[in-house]
Amino acid sequence: GAVVSQHPSWVICKSGTSVKIECRSLDFQATTMFWYRQFPKQSLMLMATSNEGSKATYEQGVEKDKFLINHASLTLSTLTVTSAHPEDSSFYICSARDSRESAEQYFGPGTRLTVT
Amino acid sequence: GQNIDQPTEMTATEGAIVQINCTYQTSGFNGLFWYQQHAGEAPTFLSYNVLDGLEEKGRFSSFLSRSKGYSYLLLKELQMKDSASYLCAVMDSNYQLIWGAGTKLIIKP
Numbered sequence: 001g002a003v004v005s006q007h008p009s010w011v012i013c014k015s016g017t018s019v020k021i022e023c024r025s026l027d028f029q030a031t032t033m034f035w036y037r038q039f040p041k042q043s044l045m046l047m048a049t050s051n052e053g054s055k056a057t058y059e060q061g062v063e064k065d066k067f068l069i070n071h072a073s074l075t076l077s078t079l080t081v082t083s084a085h086p087e088d089s090s091f092y093i094c095s096a097r098d099s100r101e102s103a104e105q106y107f108g109p110g111t112r113l114t115v116t
Numbered sequence: 117g118q119n120i121d122q123p124t125e126m127t128a129t130e131g132a133i134v135q136i137n138c139t140y141q142t143s144g145f146n147g148l149f150w151y152q153q154h155a156g157e158a159p160t161f162l163s164y165n166v167l168d169g170l171e172e173k174g175r176f177s178s179f180l181s182r183s184k185g186y187s188y189l190l191l192k193e194l195q196m197k198d199s200a201s202y203l204c205a206v207m208d209s210n211y212q213l214i215w216g217a218g219t220k221l222i223i224k225p
Contacts, residue, residue, distance in 0.1 A: 034213075043203065043217040044159070093158050104149075105213060107158040 002028050004096050006108035013084055013115055020080045021111045023094030029074035030096035034105065035067075038091045050077050084115040118142045120216035122204050127222045128194055136189045136202050136219045144209020150178050150189045151203040153218065159203055162189070191221075199223045 003026040013019050023033055032051050036044040048064075050056040050071035058064045068080040077096075081088055091112055095105040119141045128134040140148070147166040151159035165171055165180035165187060177190040191198055204216040 044215050046213070046215070049212070091156070104161060104164065107160070110156075110158040112156075 002096075002098070002104075002106040004030075004094065004106045004108040006092075006094055006111050008111060009109060010112040011114070013113070015085055015115055016083055018080055018082045019084055019113060020078055021092055021094075021113075023077045023079070023096070023108050025075045025096045025098075025106070028096075028098050028106075030077070031074065031099055032097050033071055033077040034095045035069060035077075035079050036093045036095065038093060038110075044093065047079075081113065084113070086115045089113055089115045118206075118208065118214050120204055120206060120214055122202075122216045122219045124217070125220045125222065127224060128191075130194055130196060130223055130225050132194050133190065133192050134194060134221065136191075136204075136221065138187045138189070138204035138216055140185050140187070140204070140206045140214070140216075142206045142208045142214050145182060146207040146209065146211055148178075148180055148187050149203075149205045149207070149213070150176075150187075151205065153201045153203055155200075162202075194223050196223050196225070 005024045007022045035047045038044050046059050047062045048056040048058045048069050050069050052071050052074050056069035071077040091110050093110040094108045097105050122138045150162040152162050153159040163178035170179045175192045180187045201218040201220050203218045205213045
């Protein structure tokens with residue numbers, strides 16, 4: 001089956017620093033990748049949608065200058081949280097699909113970010 | 117606006133049957149998904165319905181009525197490991213997933 005990996009699985013950083021999270025599709029080409037954020041006991045919140053080779057589309061309320069997304073290849077997307085603050089502490093999950101009309105999204109295992 | 121409604125929390129007994137309902141109002145419809153999510157983990161795919169009717173997969177079944185904007189996930193022979201959140205999501209006309217808030221299912225012995 002389709003496998004999506006994320007790295008790192010967890011990270012602790014100091015306030016003001018930047019953190020990069022990688023999302024890779026291991027056995028398929030991901031034309032579209034999605035980045036979600038999930039706070040404790042809440043549902044997934046879509047942050048942005050990225051298509052390979054083009055700029056990401058951010059959801060309303062998500063600062064594109066703070067959450068930098070790069071989808072440089074069909075198997076890799078990165079999310080960089082710039083100048084992280086404690087309120088950015090959350091569970092970040094990526095997902096990918098192999099075509100626009102593809103029914104299923106394949107989820108990565110998630111990255112737990114803690115900003116101290 | 118787009119809206120997905122499902123109960124916040126349900127409790128059931130090990131070995132029993134539980135039905136988790138989901139109603140939706142979205143701009144367009146390209147299918148409805150159910151995902152299972154254990155605490156601290158990413159969601160895992162359970163089912164996909166795009167046509168009306170019941171899809172059965174082992175102990176889990178999912179039903180869809182597009183005219184009513186309604187789906188349910190039926191879990192039979194409940195096991196303790198089924199304790200998790202169950203997320204209902206609808207793919208809209210832009211092939212974007214619209215997520216419900218999730219139903220936390222608590223299984224008691």
